[in-house]
Amino acid sequence: xxxxxxxxxxxxxxYNRYLDRIWSSAQLTNMGPLSRELEEKLKEYxxxxxxxxxxxxxxxxxxxIKALELQGEIITTPFSFVATSSTIVWxxxxxxxxxxxxxxxxxxxxKIEDAITPNTQAIMATHVYGNPCDIAAMDVIAKKHNLxxxxxxxxxxxxxxxxxxxxxxxxxxxxxxxxxxxxHTGEGGxxxxxxxxxxxxxxxxxxxxxxxxDSFAYLGINGxxxxxxxxxxxxxxxYIDRILQKRQALTCRYDENLKKHLNLRRPLWHKDxxxxxxxxxxxxxxxxxxxxxxxxxxxxxxGTRRYFYPSLASALPYLEPKAMPVTDDLAKRVLCLPLYFxxxxxxxxxxxxxISES
Numbered sequence: 372x373x374x375x376x377x378x379x380x381x382x383x384x385x386y387n388r389y390l391d392r393i394w395s396s397a398q399l400t401n402m403g404p405l406s407r408e409l410e411e412k413l414k415e416y417x418x419x420x421x422x423x424x425x426x427x428x429x430x431x432x433x434x435x436i437k438a439l440e441l442q443g444e445i446i447t448t449p450f451s452f453v454a455t456s457s458t459i460v461w462x463x464x465x466x467x468x469x470x471x472x473x474x475x476x477x478x479x480x481x482k483i484e485d486a487i488t489p490n491t492q493a494i495m496a497t498h499v500y501g502n503p504c505d506i507a508a509m510d511v512i513a514k515k516h517n518l519x520x521x522x523x524x525x526x527x528x529x530x531x532x533x534x535x536x537x538x539x540x541x542x543x544x545x546x547x548x549x550x551x552x553x554x555h556t557g558e559g560g561x562x563x564x565x566x567x568x569x570x571x572x573x574x575x576x577x578x579x580x581x582x583x584x585d586s587f588a589y590l591g592i593n594g595x596x597x598x599x600x601x602x603x604x605x606x607x608x609x610y611i612d613r614i615l616q617k618r619q620a621l622t623c624r625y626d627e628n629l630k631k632h633l634n635l636r637r638p639l640w641h642k643d644x645x646x647x648x649x650x651x652x653x654x655x656x657x658x659x660x661x662x663x664x665x666x667x668x669x670x671x672x673x674g675t676r677r678y679f680y681p682s683l684a685s686a687l688p689y690l691e692p693k694a695m696p697v698t699d700d701l702a703k704r705v706l707c708l709p710l711y712f713x714x715x716x717x718x719x720x721x722x723x724x725x726i727s728e729s
Contacts, residue, residue: 372672372673372674373672373673373674373709373714373722374711375674375675375676375707375708375709375710376709376711377711377712377713378550378557378711379553379555379607379610379614379711379713381603381610385606385609386602386603386606389601389602390602392405392602393598393599398598399597399598399599400595400597400598401595402424403598403601404598405598405601405602405605406424406597406601408605409424409556409601409605409608410422410423410424412605412608413561413604416611417528417529417563418535418536418539419536419538419563419565420539420567420570421563421566421569421570422561422563423561423562423570423577423594424561424601425594425595425596426560426593426594426596427547427548427549427559427560428546428547428560429457429458429560430592430594431546431547431560431561432454432455432458432495432521432545433461433462434573434576434577434592435542435562435573436458436459436462436464436521437462437576438543438572438573438576439493439519439543439569441462441464441492441493441519442463442464442492443490443491444464444466444488444491444492445464445467445491445492445493445494445495445521446468446469446478446483446486446493446495447459447467447468447469447478447494447495447496447497448468448471448477448496448497448499448683449468449470449471449682449683449684449693449698450478450497450698450701451497451679451683452497452678452679453683453686453687454523455495455497455683456683456690460690464492465490466495467486467488468683468695470482470695470697470698471499471695471697471698471701472697473697473701474639475499475502475505475638475640476499476500476502476701477496477497477502477505478494478496478504480504480508480512481508483509483512487518491516491518492518492519493518493520494509494512494513494519494520495521495522495523496520496521496522496541497522497523497524497525498523498524498526498527498530499526499638500526500638500678501526501527501528501646501647501649501650502638502640502641502644502646503527503530503641504522505641506522506537506540506541510540510541520540520542521543521544522537522538522540522541522544522545524537524538524545524546525546525547525552526552526647526649526650527544527546527647527649528552528553528554528647528649529553529554529611529647531645532643533644537644539563539565542564542566543563543564543569543573544562545560545562546560546561547559547560548600548604552649553615553618553648553712554604554608554614555607556596556600556601556603556604557603558600559600559604560596572589575587575588575589576591576592576594577591577592577593577594578591578594578595579591579592615647617712618647618648618711619645619646619647620716621648621651621714621719622646622648622710624720625651625708625710625719628720629653629723632726632727634655634656634660635653635654635655637652637654638654648710649710650678650707650710651707651708652678652705652706652707652708653705653706653707653708654704655705661677661703661704661705661706664706664726664729665677665706667725667726667728668722668725668726668729671725673709673722674709675706675707675708675709676706676707677702677706677707678707679705680703680705681699681703682699682702684698708722709722
């Protein structure tokens with residue numbers, strides 16, 4: 372069986388050395404020494420100013436909304452993981468969906484201004500598959516209408532735009548460090564900002580709003596992560612360059628094998644950015660062809676996922692359904708193929724042969 376993804380595991384003896392440190396410190400949570408070390412190393416690796424290690428990517432989004440004190444409408448994409456929309460609702464705001472660009476599959480900036488109302492307070496855009504949004508256009512719109520910008524960068528670890536970390540755009544960016552991600556801590560997330568004021572507020576939010584032991588500065592939640600998860604992150608971080616190189620090489624192998632397959636196309640990647648190999652999505656001519664190919668792959672023990680199907684604008688029972696013509700069409704036709712560190716080149720070749728014969 373070839374799964375659609377598989378977590379990277381560092382050598383167990385290296386992870387165990389971090390466990391020895393946990394046993395020595397006798398601290399399992401509350402931002403212990405390993406969690407603080409991971410934050411510092413990630414700040415350096417990602418070249419960002421302010422970063423918090425949190426319990427997961429969903430909490431990271433909730434914290435971002437709370438830190439920006441958003442209360443009205445938030446413009447967002449219908450083509451993303453459900454957490455992008457559900458966190459908006461969870462925090463008492465209203466998601467306003469804007470259709471996606473048919474080439475990049477990211478939110479379409481040209482359609483955002485038509486969705487802005489007096490109640491609009493922010494844009495929450497996803498760098499889908501790690502592919503950066505049109506951040507230049509988003510910045511112009513946000514400044515023109517005095518809107519905050521949150522980037523759901525769950526897939527974008529290690530991505531840069533014109534040599535600058537993608538996390539250095541917008542007001543706050545969030546990441547997922549879930550086991551399915553190319554860099555993971557088992558469970559976990561990051562919140563990144565350039566603004567020291569937001570950073571101070573986010574620190575309070577992560578720890579119940581505590582200011583010292585006996586007073587409170589802000590409304591907070593428990594967004595902290597554990598030393599056990601930090602240990603996994605520290606062990607994995609030693610291999611991140613190798614992980615990125617391998618996934619990018621596999622992506623190139625897929626591209627080479629499938630470039631003559633006229634029934635498939637790939638999302639258009641940002642011209643000033645390099646694909647980090649987080650996912651390998653392909654678009655079929657029709658949903659029927661996708662389903663036929665997916666069945667053939669499944670029958671041969673090859674896992675796939677329909678990221679992201681169906682459109683969030685029509686799938687969520689707690690929101691009124693809304694037609695999104697481009698998303699409704701593309702979501703039916705996009706399929707993510709297996710991509711992970713341990714995947715072998717010969718397995719990629721086999722998968723591509725299965726697709727060509729379907």
